[in-house]
Amino acid sequence: GAVVSQHPSWVICKSGTSVKIECRSLDFQATTMFWYRQFPKQSLMLMATSNEGSKATYEQGVEKDKFLINHASLTLSTLTVTSAHPEDSSFYICSARERKFDEKLFFGSGTQLSVL
Amino acid sequence: LAKTTQPISMDSYEGQEVNITCSHNNIATNDYITWYQQFPSQGPRFIIQGYKTKVTNEVASLFIPADRKSSTLSLPRVSLSDTAVYYCLVWADSGAGSYQLTFGKGTKLSVIP
Numbered sequence: 751g752a753v754v755s756q757h758p759s760w761v762i763c764k765s766g767t768s769v770k771i772e773c774r775s776l777d778f779q780a781t782t783m784f785w786y787r788q789f790p791k792q793s794l795m796l797m798a799t800s801n802e803g804s805k806a807t808y809e810q811g812v813e814k815d816k817f818l819i820n821h822a823s824l825t826l827s828t829l830t831v832t833s834a835h836p837e838d839s840s841f842y843i844c845s846a847r848e849r850k851f852d853e854k855l856f857f858g859s860g861t862q863l864s865v866l
Numbered sequence: 867l868a869k870t871t872q873p874i875s876m877d878s879y880e881g882q883e884v885n886i887t888c889s890h891n892n893i894a895t896n897d898y899i900t901w902y903q904q905f906p907s908q909g910p911r912f913i914i915q916g917y918k919t920k921v922t923n924e925v926a927s928l929f930i931p932a933d934r935k936s937s938t939l940s941l942p943r944v945s946l947s948d949t950a951v952y953y954c955l956v957w958a959d960s961g962a963g964s965y966q967l968t969f970g971k972g973t974k975l976s977v978i979p
Contacts, residue, residue, distance in 0.1 A: 754909075756909065782965075784965070784967065786969075792971075793953070793969045793970065793971050793972055794910070794953075794969045795969075796967050796968065796969075799965055799967075841907065843909045843910070844909075845909075845910075852915075853898060853959075854900070854912060854915055855900065855912070855955070855957070856912055857902070857909035857910045857911070857912070858909050859908055859909045860907065860908060860909040862907060
């Protein structure tokens with residue numbers, strides 16, 4: 751299947767700092783990427799949909815000024831958690847829509863964010 | 867919005883076939899049905915996807931009845947390494963860049979030696 755690379759795998763930061771997470775589609779172009787967060791022993795929760803070259807669409811209850819999403823190219827989307835606080839600590843996962851051969855969603859390996 | 871319902875957990879012995887059923891009564895005409903496997907601290911891994919009838923690949927089979935209100939993931943001869951959470955996802959492009967994408971709670975499969 752198609753490969754989605756997510757970086758970093760884990761990050762620890764101090765409260766008040768910003769953290770950027772990258773999501774790349776390695777062998778296909780992804781016009782659409784998605785960002786999720788997942789708390790321990792819970793399911794994935796969609797945060798936002800990112801379309802290349804346009805503003806992201808955020809799910810209800812997700813602060814767009816808190817979670818900045820940029821999808822500047824067909825292979826890269828970034829999520830920046832601004833002024834992070836301990837309650838932002840979570841597992842963040844991206845996915846990309848692959849349309850070359852069929853409609854499929856492939857996921858990155860996830861980023862564990864811990865805010866101290 | 868197609869909501870999915872799966873059993874919370876299942877146990878199976880090694881070597882057995884495991885069938886996990888997902889209910890999605892409100893599935894729309896354009897919705898895809900996709901199953902993923904997730905290990906702790908990892909992103910979901912694509913297993914199989916279908917639209918109707920039966921789909922088979924090298925790791926699993928997916929059975930979808932004609933009304934598409936449910937789907938069953940079949941894992942042949944499971945091993946200990948198949949212990950994971952399995953999610954069924956019903957999704958579609960709603961148009962204009964918006965998507966219907968809601969994960970259910972998943973099924974925790976435990977394979978016993």
